[in-house]
Amino acid sequence: MDPLTLLEPAATRVRDPLSGRSAWLAGMVADPRVDGDVLRFTLVVKKDHSPEDRQRIREAIVRNLVERGWEGEVACTIRVDGLAEAPRRDGGHDHGHGHDHGGGGHGGGRDPIRGMSGPGMQPHGGPIQKQKPEGVKHVIAVTSGKGGVGKSTVATNLAVALAGMGKKVGLLDADIYGPSLPMMMHVSGKPVASEAKKIMPLPAHGVRCMSIGFLVDEKEPVIWRGPMVMGVINQFFKDVDWTDTDYLVVDLPPGTGDAQLTMIQGVPIAGGVVVTTPQPVALLDAVRGVEMFKKLDVPVLGVVENMAWYELPGGARAYPFGEGGGARLAAEYGVPLLGQVPLRDSIRQGGDDGRPAVLDGVEAFTQIAAKVAAVLPA
Numbered sequence: 001m002d003p004l005t006l007l008e009p010a011a012t013r014v015r016d017p018l019s020g021r022s023a024w025l026a027g028m029v030a031d032p033r034v035d036g037d038v039l040r041f042t043l044v045v046k047k048d049h050s051p052e053d054r055q056r057i058r059e060a061i062v063r064n065l066v067e068r069g070w071e072g073e074v075a076c077t078i079r080v081d082g083l084a085e086a087p088r089r090d091g092g093h094d095h096g097h098g099h100d101h102g103g104g105g106h107g108g109g110r111d112p113i114r115g116m117s118g119p120g121m122q123p124h125g126g127p128i129q130k131q132k133p134e135g136v137k138h139v140i141a142v143t144s145g146k147g148g149v150g151k152s153t154v155a156t157n158l159a160v161a162l163a164g165m166g167k168k169v170g171l172l173d174a175d176i177y178g179p180s181l182p183m184m185m186h187v188s189g190k191p192v193a194s195e196a197k198k199i200m201p202l203p204a205h206g207v208r209c210m211s212i213g214f215l216v217d218e219k220e221p222v223i224w225r226g227p228m229v230m231g232v233i234n235q236f237f238k239d240v241d242w243t244d245t246d247y248l249v250v251d252l253p254p255g256t257g258d259a260q261l262t263m264i265q266g267v268p269i270a271g272g273v274v275v276t277t278p279q280p281v282a283l284l285d286a287v288r289g290v291e292m293f294k295k296l297d298v299p300v301l302g303v304v305e306n307m308a309w310y311e312l313p314g315g316a317r318a319y320p321f322g323e324g325g326g327a328r329l330a331a332e333y334g335v336p337l338l339g340q341v342p343l344r345d346s347i348r349q350g351g352d353d354g355r356p357a358v359l360d361g362v363e364a365f366t367q368i369a370a371k372v373a374a375v376l377p378a
């Protein structure tokens, strides 16, 4: 079972007196995991949290876990400024009565797992097992290296174009810190659970969509720590109903850091798409995107050169970001150039209005989709 499905509501109902927010949104819960019948997590506190506060928050979360049906034990490690205290264990039934096992941080519990972490390892250590999301034929990851080059624009238009070809398409916004799918697809609302207890994605423009933006307040910054982000992305793959999906297009967060690596290693990705603009500073980062896929044995479907040119009124082209950078990158790395997308007002407008420009006939996106579908038939 996924500990996050219990921990999130349990910690959401506990207030952190320092930040005034819930312990969950204050980022106090880290490293959740289930280990046999022990649910483990780290309570991340600040120096300014008094011992009473720490105790109260810890007990309240544990109490909520039990109320929500957790029957095993709970081991909570408190971490202050990078210092770890010994875990304390609570039996499933006797806390809430002030019962204290081994006070002063000397509980009789096992040590918390201090596995290796980082790329290739789960947040709590141990090599990652690739798990194919149920019902999905091909997972396509869209990345860029550099931020703001049009990754989400390409991901949404690619998804809508594939759907336009009659394919069954899902779109997953893995950009937890800056979700843009709700706006770009003009879709909002709270997803509901199916009878099989799976989260139902929200439909828009013939595509089934999932984004953290559906679950948290748009204006509230997500200040989760790495392990929580990984937890929610895993849930997006595992606990969302992607039944009968030909292509699941994933809009990765910008960059090639730990979050991207962990995600790419967590699910089998059929192909990676690298988006870049033509100028050298973006290409440099795009190279990292290509390298990341190659290192992780993800087949690179190709490069999309976005904002490739600007169409002048007379029909001539201007190249505000330089000419042909995407093509050179593709040639240099021996990967296909999937397409060149012009810099066009209507594409930006489409993003802001939640009506992907491919619906209004931007051919470049249709061509990109056709190439993707040719390589990955569904």
Ligand SMILES: Nc1ncnc2c1ncn2[C@@H]1O[C@H](COP(=O)(O)OP(=O)(O)OP(=O)(O)O)[C@@H](O)[C@H]1O
Pocket (backbone or CB within 6 Å): 144, 146, 147, 148, 149, 150, 151, 152, 153, 154, 175, 178, 180, 253, 254, 306, 307, 341, 342, 343, 344, 345, 347, 348, 349, 351, 352
């Ligand atoms: N070809 C284009 N023509 C005009 N505007 C574009 C084009 N591609 C993207 N844009 C606009 O540029 C902005 C950034 O694009 P987008 O959000 O897709 O980038 P991103 O790489 O996903 O950014 P982030 O790194 O923040 O996730 C958006 O306002 C989008 O509408």
Ligand SMILES: [Mg+2]
Pocket (backbone or CB within 6 Å): 151, 152, 153, 175, 180, 251
């Ligand atoms: Mg984006």
